[in-house]
Amino acid sequence: MTKIIALNGSPRRTWNTAQMVEAAVRGAADAGAECELIHLTDLKYTGCMSCFGCKRLGGKSFGRCALRDDLTEVLEKVLTADGVIIGAPIYFGDVTGMVRNLFERIWVPGLLYSKDGSIAYTKRVKTALIYTMNCPDENFYKDLIGSHKATFERLVGETETLCAVETWQFDDYSKYASTMFDVEARRKRHEEVFPQDLQKAFELGRRMAGSDAE
Numbered sequence: 001m002t003k004i005i006a007l008n009g010s011p012r013r014t015w016n017t018a019q020m021v022e023a024a025v026r027g028a029a030d031a032g033a034e035c036e037l038i039h040l041t042d043l044k045y046t047g048c049m050s051c052f053g054c055k056r057l058g059g060k061s062f063g064r065c066a067l068r069d070d071l072t073e074v075l076e077k078v079l080t081a082d083g084v085i086i087g088a089p090i091y092f093g094d095v096t097g098m099v100r101n102l103f104e105r106i107w108v109p110g111l112l113y114s115k116d117g118s119i120a121y122t123k124r125v126k127t128a129l130i131y132t133m134n135c136p137d138e139n140f141y142k143d144l145i146g147s148h149k150a151t152f153e154r155l156v157g158e159t160e161t162l163c164a165v166e167t168w169q170f171d172d173y174s175k176y177a178s179t180m181f182d183v184e185a186r187r188k189r190h191e192e193v194f195p196q197d198l199q200k201a202f203e204l205g206r207r208m209a210g211s212d213a214e
């Protein structure tokens, strides 16, 4: 059975990113995949510590992250799964720190600094990167997203990306410092467009599980 691991990289366990990731999981499960959803906020881990245990020739961690923390087991699940779905809110023009740390821990052990471009990972894992953001246009982050996609395609597997823009950020905008937003336009978008984003995530999940059915 196709195995898919899904990771929510927002500190919020029920908001936009989590909902997009959950929709993708529903799509994958609908297409017959076995799915596991993990909220990264529940785990304690760091980014790459530059120990180079993953590159030590003949070492016991060669090709795998040598750090031992809450991410260790998750990394093994990611690298042995058929697909990985990673949800990331944009924070100050980048992914959240917990997602960046995850990326480093996935990417660094795969990279061999080899002349011929060979990598350590032998299994290809289909990857979906789902971003959510305040910004009205995902093209604003196209370089960032393009660079993530290129790195995942080089080291991990075929990668697709999906964005939900102008997300609903507060339960009640009147209670927070947020005068830059047109709240009614946001509400409308949340009610009318976000459900379409969730549907796109569902379809992405179905594709991840190997079904092209819309």
Ligand SMILES: Cc1cc2nc3c(=O)[nH]c(=O)nc-3n(C[C@H](O)[C@H](O)[C@H](O)COP(=O)(O)O)c2cc1C
Pocket (backbone or CB within 6 Å): 010, 011, 012, 015, 016, 017, 018, 089, 090, 091, 092, 093, 094, 132, 133, 134, 135, 167, 168, 169
């Ligand atoms: C600390 C912080 C920084 C943010 N920075 C940006 C940003 O640079 N660009 C952007 O488009 N949205 C930014 N946002 C908005 C979030 O990306 C957006 O609301 C996202 O959907 C939140 O995901 P969540 O609802 O799953 O927590 C920021 C939000 C927070 C909390």
